[in-house]
Amino acid sequence: MKIKLRSYYIKKELSSKDKKLKITYDKTSKDRPAWIRIKKLPERVRFVSIYLGKRGNEGRRIHFYRTYLIPRLFLPLDNTKEEMSKFYDEFSKDYNKSIKSTNYNIKAAEFLILRLNSLVS
Secondary structure: OEEEEEEEOOOEEOOHHHHHOEEEEOOOOOOOOOOEEEEOOOOOOOEEEEEEEOOHHHOEEEEEEEEEEOOOEEEEOOOOHHHHHHHHHHHHOOHHHHHHHHOOOHHHHHHHHHHHHHHHO
């Protein structure tokens, strides 16, 4: 699977300096990455579109991801329970550092509580 950042919001096309972004992602998923980490992306960016180049007759698709947490992890908008699990496995690697840098971000905490409650119910 080839992955490429196509654009990020608000409706900004990528410039030549954006090519310096460092993108890592979950490589265990066959359909789409469960999480994407983008370094050197402006902090205010909350949404990105990801271009997935597929092999064979599967075609090419664009997926939309949103970030909720400071380490610049992005999650698919229509995530599954399995993708959420992989997302939090990755987030847990940097948890302490991330929480300290956010000054205990209330919006992120509220989101996490809502998502966890929906998964438990």
